[in-house]
Amino acid sequence: MDRLNELKHGLEETWHSLGEGWRQVLDRASGALTRFTPSGRDKREEIPPPAAGSASAEFPSSSWALLAGDLYEDADKFVVRLEVPGLDKQDLDIEVRGDVLVVRGEKRYEQESSSGHYRIRQCAFGRFHRSIPLPLPVLANKTAAHYRNGVLRIELPKAEHARGRRIEVRTG
Template sequence: MEKLTELKHSLEETWHSLGDDWRHLRERASGALTRFTPLAKNNKAPATTSTAAEFPSANWALLAGDLFEDNDKFVVRLEVPGLDKQDLDIEVRSDMLIVRGEKRYEQESSSGQYRIRQCAFGSFHRSIPLTAPVLADKATASYRNGVLRIELPKTEQASGRRLEVRGD
């Protein structure tokens, strides 16, 4: 009977641990999970009516990012591989950073087939809340090796503007 009690206790601990780990993963991924809206065929990405064999891409993907803050500024880094800097649109508001983009589908080959398709294509946007107002006129953005870096100096007053992305 003692062995059965030990086994039950061990299973309960394992179950709680899995639950805690799953909750932690869900919390970490919730901000990075981004919806990609498919584009029309004339924009080199199929619309939502395409068949799975034609274009079985995901509609959701993770755009991992970091938000660093010190006394003077915020620094946001977003991993957005496969884009050109002109595919990105950045808007700064008093308490929000909004990054929009468009990832276009490129056909690998006219023969053969994909066995796994996990990449998402289409337009997307991410809204990143800021805990303090920023100087939108002094904000800068750069894109290099698939990483978008945005630096936002802090201020006491709120303002907003669009940013131009610099890059290689």
């Protein structure tokens, strides 16, 4: 009977661990999940359908993808980093609307070759936009963005009234 209880306890712990892992994945990915919509600009950019009988034929290419990002804060500014590989800087549009940073872009499909077919297709292509809520007001006119090695880095200086001020307590 002890062995059965140990097995039951082990299964409960495993189930709890799996559930917690999925909750963490969902929490982390929920903000990063981004919808890509077809651009429809150029026939050359259309993504070919998967080959008949291939594994990917059962799972059509998704128009959703993860754009991983970080929001860092120090005393004077927020820094947003987004991983957006495969873009040129002219494919990006950045805007601050009130307390939200909006990043739009377009990832274009480029044909590797004219022969062959996909077996796995996980990359998303098309237009996307990502909205990132900012915890405090920022100076939109002093925002700076840099794009290097597939990482977009945006620095948003905090508004003066949002920075706060340390007040020293004096005696006497």
